[in-house]
Amino acid sequence: MLQPPPVHRGERRLPRSFYRSDPIEVAPVLLNKVLVVGGRAGRIVEVEAYRGHDDPASHAFRGRTQRNAVMFGPAGHLYVYFTYGMHWCANVVTSEAGSGDAVLIRAIEPTRGRPEMEAVRPAARRPVDLTNGPAKLCQALGVDRALDGADLVTADRGVTVVDDGVDPPESPAVGPRVGISVAVDRPWRFSVPGHRYRSKPW
DNA sequence: ACCGGGATGTTCT
DNA sequence: GAACATCCCGGTG
Numbered sequence: 591m592l593q594p595p596p597v598h599r600g601e602r603r604l605p606r607s608f609y610r611s612d613p614i615e616v617a618p619v620l621l622n623k624v625l626v627v628g629g630r631a632g633r634i635v636e637v638e639a640y641r642g643h644d645d646p647a648s649h650a651f652r653g654r655t656q657r658n659a660v661m662f663g664p665a666g667h668l669y670v671y672f673t674y675g676m677h678w679c680a681n682v683v684t685s686e687a688g689s690g691d692a693v694l695i696r697a698i699e700p701t702r703g704r705p706e707m708e709a710v711r712p713a714a715r716r717p718v719d720l721t722n723g724p725a726k727l728c729q730a731l732g733v734d735r736a737l738d739g740a741d742l743v744t745a746d747r748g749v750t751v752v753d754d755g756v757d758p759p760e761s762p763a764v765g766p767r768v769g770i771s772v773a774v775d776r777p778w779r780f781s782v783p784g785h786r787y788r789s790k791p792w
Numbered sequence: 793a794c795c796g797g798g799a800t801g802t803t804c805t
Numbered sequence: 806g807a808a809c810a811t812c813c814c815g816g817t818g
Binding site: 638679724726729767770 | 808
């Protein structure tokens with residue numbers, strides 16, 4: 591079967607330079623960009639920054655392993671990891687190679703391929719349940735180990751992030767990170783204020 | 793609406 | 806053997 595092209599008219603892929611900054615700078619400007627996986631896509635509405643060197647909550651904090659190897663590579667690649675025995679989550683690698691820095695995608699609003707997402711997420715009762723969490727959105731988009739390390743700049747394996755003309759929020763909502771047991775209170779979680787598809791109460 | 797527990801297996805101590 | 810960047814379902818109010 592023929593896959594639709596990942597990038598449509600009026601959209602442009604983000605250049606490598608976009609990703610080569612501190613994750614705390616990249617995270618808020620990723621808001622309102624669109625994550626594309628083959629024929630499915632969604633607008634990014636919530637993210638979290640993780641720093642490799644001084645952040646004990648980061649998978650990269652204790653050094654390079656087989657799992658987190660992609661985090662230590664060049665910026666603009668997708669880092670996909672498996673957790674709780676059943677869930678996949680996706681990050682965008684930032685900063686310079688070797689930094690271990692990344693931004694976790696925590697919520698998106700579907701923009702293309704909603705029927706396919708509904709088909710693979712039967713547990714979603716309400717529309718927002720389709721993609722309002724880091725593992726939910728990966729299931730909806732079909733993100734798993736096969737996409738770990740994909741280069742977003744070249745749309746490697748059909749995965750990319752595009753700008754479709756919607757600017758990031760002028761003042762993103764900022765709050766503590768979620769689901770971790772150390773360095774919880776660092777205000778490195780960002781979202782589009784008031785957006786319906788955000789993952790938890792703000 | 794809110795809360796508690798179970799699922800399920802890879803990764804690292 | 807414990808922890809885990811989570812989700813879902815069934816209980817109660």
